[in-house]
Amino acid sequence: MANEFLVTSRSDMERRGWDILDFVFINGDAYVDHPGFAAAVIGRVLESRGYRVGIISQPDWHSAEPFKQLGRPRLAALITAGNLDSMLNEKTAAKKFRNRDNYSPGGITGHRPERATIVYANRWREAYKDVPVIIGGIEASLRRFAHYDYWSNKVRHSILLDSKADILIYGMGEHQIVDIADALAEGKNVAEMYNIRGICYVANKYPVTEKTILCPSYEEVAADKKCFAAAFKIQYEEQDAFYGKTIVQPSGSRFLVQTPPALPLTTEEMDAVYELPFTRRWHPEYDTLGGVPALQEVQFSLTSQRGCFGHCNFCAITSHQGKIIQHRSHSSLVREAEKMTTLPDFKGYIHDVGGPTANFRHMACAKQQIAGACRKKQCIGSDICSNLDTSHADYLKLLREIRQIKGVKKVFVRSGLRYDYVLADHNKKFVEELCKYHVSGQLKVAPEHVVKHVTDIMGKAGIETFLEFKKWFEAANVKVGKKQYLVPYFMSxxxxxxxxxxxxxxxxxxxxxxxxxxxxxxxxxxxxxxxxxxxxxxxxxxxxxxxxxxxxxxxxxxxxxxxxxxxxxxxxxxxxxxxxxxxxxxxxxxxxxxxxxxxxxxxxxxxxxxxxxxxxxxxxxxxxx
Structure with a gap:
């Protein structure tokens, strides 16, 4: 079924000759079959393993009926709020309703409920109470422990407890979903999957082992901010696939249990995921509404890597993707770029080659391959570790290969450039080549603030680093004969x-x-x-x-x-x-x-x-x- 969308209707099932699905995927976003959209990735991964997957996007949550449209699945329901936390998607920092939802057809708001994961899970239970429920995605991942919720201004329970789901997958999820699917297909019950990495579950008794660490309970963190801080520190420092322990957080008479993070994807595994047969389009049912705006920025972009060792404290990427960089091979990225050139809407421009941070193409240091990221030391930020591998050679080579592909006119870099990392490499040639070939008039960078004690708290380099890079950037543009500008982002x-x-x-x-x-x-x-x-x-x-x-x-x-x-x-x-x-x-x-x-x-x-x-x-x- 190459180059077809995932099943979204009974007629799709009939056309494929299917009378029942293995998994029904409830998705808070509109269905976009592109590797930049989590539901599409997980659905394609399961499909590649021979499982029958159907997707229900943005169901009307006011009753259980829309959740029944694909029937009872054989193995489980998968639920995600979408690519963004549903509260962040709906409201601004001032707690006002946004006037646009880029992950919905036509950018129109109101297609998903607040706290979508919880609402969807409860509606699913109304529809099929005996079908296992697996929740995941960014909303579930970042709300897996007792957490502070800005929009209600209170500490909430783990989303696993509020949703009453069976298992929560945290992180990117490819390893976990395959392990869970295979276990369910073998007839195992949920309790027999508690050894899977990268999941959370609820236990009735404390699972004591030498690799288990207890953090303050929900009741303690809700009543005492010092306890909240202590619990967060444990969760933050154990967020590593190599040395992270199982974390247990009591809540009433029950225990939320988080197993150690899933192992990073190998290059071969990551290549396989991103080369699945995505159509790179929104589902045709959205055509009359003008499509899904969020696709426009990423449709012709390449995901080169995931994970980030940047230590920006306001960013939760490390809690979701981890600090260890996982990257794709050059050959895989070249193949994907070549396929792009055959698409009818491609105009010759690749909008980005990167990930959370464009120029983090490899692990921070060799130690991370065997021992993980340092527990109490930062790679880069207000200071730079002396062991940090700052070489840009691989990234530069990759950009050169992609821009030489027939049909590619221009390759841009837009997914955030860490200029302090560039300076640490002492690599003015990289900046010159960047300005000559990969900047479209403006380069976005994020100094965030100018006062040192603020940037230190943020985990960012001081403003003098930005000013030094600005000199490099301006000199490089003079050298290559271009007028281009830095666009700095600041935060209040x-x-x-x-x-x-x-x-x-x-x-x-x-x-x-x-x-x-x-x-x-x-x-x-x-x-x-x-x-x-x-x-x-x-x-x-x-x-x-x-x-x-x-x-x-x-x-x-x-x-x-x-x-x-x-x-x-x-x-x-x-x-x-x-x-x-x-x-x-x-x-x-x-x-x-x-x-x-x-x-x-x-x-x-x-x-x-x-x-x-x-x-x-x-x-x-x-x-x-």
Whole structure:
């Protein structure tokens, strides 16, 4: 059945001569048959093993009937919320509803429920209560332990407990789903699969072994932020396939059990996954609605590797994909690129060759191949490990091979470049070749902030590293005769960032003549170290107390300061400068951010805050507690 979509209807089943499926896959996203979409990958992996798989995308969750459309599966139901956490997909950092869902037909919102994994699992139980339920994907993976939920502002149970599923797969899932499928096909029950790596299950008694570690219970982490931080530290440090132990977290009279992470895919295994017969299209049923917007950015992109040793603390990739880089072979990527050139919509442009970080093409060091990533040491970030392998030779060779393919006009690099890694390689030739062949006028990079104690907490390099790379980039463009620009991303309201730090960032943007078109306000998503800091006010790895901007008023000010030239932000910026005692930045001088207010009526009476009724002095006192 090469180059056909997975089964989505009874008529599809009849056409294939199937009267029953082995697995029904409930998917929170629209069905896009592309390796950038998790449901398609897992479905294709199972199909390649001879299993019959059908997919129900974005079912109406208001009753159980839509979940019955493909019938009762022989082995199990697989459930995912989609490529994004359903709450993040629905709401912004300000907890407002988004006006677009790129993973739904036509970008129209409202096609999935909040906490989709839980809702889907419960509806499935209504439809077929005796069929095993396996949950997975990013939402399940990052909510596998008791976790802080930003949108409800409380600590929630493991999603496995709330969904009442039988097994939770965390991580990317290819190894786990095959092991589970084979066990079910052999007639094993769920309890006989508890030795599979990369899963969570619920036990009625504590599974004591010498390779088991107990972390604070749900009740403890919900009641005490220090316990939450301690639990997160255990979960964070055991997230390694080579030395990670089984983790147990009590919840009431039951025990959530996480087995050690699945082993990384070998190059051969990863090649096999990405060379499965994906159509690289959204399902034809979405054509009349304009398709699925999320496909546009990745349709003609190549996934070169997965995993990240970058240690950005606001990112949960290490909790999902791991710190160890897994990469594909050059020959596999070349074959995929050659197939792209035969597709009717291909115009000669490959939009990206990379992964979570484009230029991390191999493991951080040789030690990781046998001992895993260091438990308490970072490869790169505010400091760089002396053992880090910084060579870009393999990545550069790969880019050269792909751009020489007949029918390929241009190969871009867009999936995040770690410029501190480039500098550590002392490789100006790489930057020159990057600028000459692989930049489309702008190169996106992410310094995130300019104040050192903030970038340290983020796990990022200091701003001086960005400035050094900027010199390299500009010199390279002069050498190759191009006018191209860096587009730096900055983040507001990250733990550790005060209003004074936000003013410092605004001054940097002023001095660099930068005007960010988009601003990212920190969103505390489940599973990240920064989210644990946000909730607890503690760095779980060091035990140090950290300032956190939690009030929407201050978050709004930090965000507005990054776009201080926007007239709509004038009042908010003015307020922030007054609160921080930086009235020197209000005026007409070259260092001023905004001009004086023509009318000060709204800020009379000791510059009282009209929104909260509190004076600036009182607000600052409360903010610094």
């Amino acid at each position: 309201s990250h733990p550790g960032c005060t209003l004074e730090d936000a003013v410092a960032l605004a001054e940097f943007l002023r001095d660099m003549h930068m005007q960010p078109e988009q601003v990212q306000d920190f969103i505390p998503t489940p599973g990240s170290l920064s989210t644990a800091m946000y909730y607890t006010g503690i760095n779980p790895l060091t035990g140090k107390t950290i300032y956190v901007a939690r009030q929407q008023q201050e978050k709004q000010m930090q965000r507005a300061l990054m776009q201080y030239k926007n007239p709509d932000n004038y009042d908010v910026v003015y307020k922030a400068l007054c609160l921080t005692g930086r009235q020197d930045l209000i005026g007409y001088g070259p260092k001023c951010l905004i001009p004086p207010r023509r009318s000060r009526a709204r800020f009379s009476r000791d510059q009282r805050d009209v929104d909260t009724g509190r004076s600036p002095r009182k607000f600052m006192k409360n903010r610094n507690r």
